[in-house]
Amino acid sequence: MLDSLHIKNFRCFEDLTIPSLGRVNLIVGKNNSGKSTLLEAVIAFAQHGREAALLDILNKRNESYSNQLKLESIYFNGSISPEGIFVGNKTQTLGFHFSEKRHHVFDDSLQLPDNFPQAFQNRINSHNYPFSSIDTCIKPDKDMAEIWDDIRIHKQDNLASEALQLVDSKVENVFYTTNRITMVSLAKERKARPIKSMGEGMSRLLQLFLHAFQARGGYLMIDEFENGLHYSIQEEVWEKLFKLAKELDIQIFATTHSRDTLEAFAKVAVANKEVEGKLITLGKNAGKTNRGRIISHVYNEEELEWIVNTRTEIR
């Protein structure tokens, strides 16, 4: 788990430090303040900043219009900086450094002896940290089916049906047909139905919880949490996510524009004493020094409760 975040020269972030993180983090900020990019930074971190991972981020944003210019766009301002990119924690004991000349992975959990050759250190931690990311659109059934297989293998089938019960208490079971269509069976109905016939909320919820399982032991990114979720169920969704975050040892990063989401998050974060929730704001610096640079502020649960309670505008 990341206890803090330091991002340097990565896309819109010139030099950003988030001094503390919780297990569940909700990120708010105006348009173009870097919310989705923050999620991408964690995705890059989880893959140790490998070139392929960085290119994948650009591909997903449809930004790799020319092979030659490809990697440039991953740097701040779109130009390769000799200093390179860093994403990790603020003490730089965890994270990666990426530049044209050097790629280095920091991971203090390895505890290698001091005299261990540097070249080997860099290669040792070759496995990605587990991670999963949910973007603003719903993924195709076949992608979800792959995660579903994993869930079945681990005998966690109830995770999906419990999640869908938040929308419809009659949900009994979720399964996939041989041609990878998500089906839901409801109590007192003779035939199961395709999930797509049941409204966007169902698919969104299933996606959330399947990905949470996929992220076990690592990082879960949720872009625009509120998508497809009616405000009345958001609190229960957060409750389940907070619980899962602990059970499955996941650190969650979610973005939102919605006050309903913020309020539901605050309520659950304050009530849940075991899992720490934090609110992170991103915005452009209004001061003279480094004007326009993206900066952040972190609000703990106490502050969060007060902000929501008094309807202080923070988004």
Place this chain on the structure above:
Amino acid sequence: MSAEQRILLVEGQDDRDFFQKVICQLKLSVNIEPETPKDFCQTESDGIDVLRTRALPIALKRIQEEGRITRIAVIADADAQEQGYGFAKRREQITSVLRDYGYDIPQLPEKIVKGEIFTHPDEYTPVGLWIMPTHRDDGMLEDLLLGNLNNTTQQSLLAKADEAISGLGELRTFKDTHLSKARLSTLLAWQKKPGTSAGKAYQAGVFANESAALSAFTHWLQQVFQ
């Protein structure tokens, strides 16, 4: 410039109501914070300590992010030295928070008549501060209002209110530090519309809005928000 970026921080609900009317009268476009909490978890959100330890620090963080707060002022009561406060102490309490966020806090000038506006070397939004009643004396908002009644009728009414209060004897349950609150409430209880609020009384001309003390305050408010 949208209204939510212009923020006036006050101590509580009564102050909100009063300053809302003043702001309307002055035709200023300002949001007053903190809002009275809806029933969330019954967090305390009233009073000077909440203003100092929650509302102000959070506002000072918001100021650092572009376009969130473009004008801001803080109004608090000095309260009395017997309570351990008073003008100088209250000013120090609030300015120490501003200092923590890098604002320039000059030595207290010998004669301040128009409140203060503190600037930041990094050009963050300046923060206006007015400590009631006069940004010089100890006391509270009620003292500013009681000291500036509009006409002799109101003054006679206040004299009657004072008589009534001093005749309370053992029936008097409020603390000495709340005497001004009791005097103003009694005065307002006997207006044309009994029990009118201080804000409505301000609009109805119960107070001498053009007096030196009240206009110094409204002038400061305009300076911050215009």
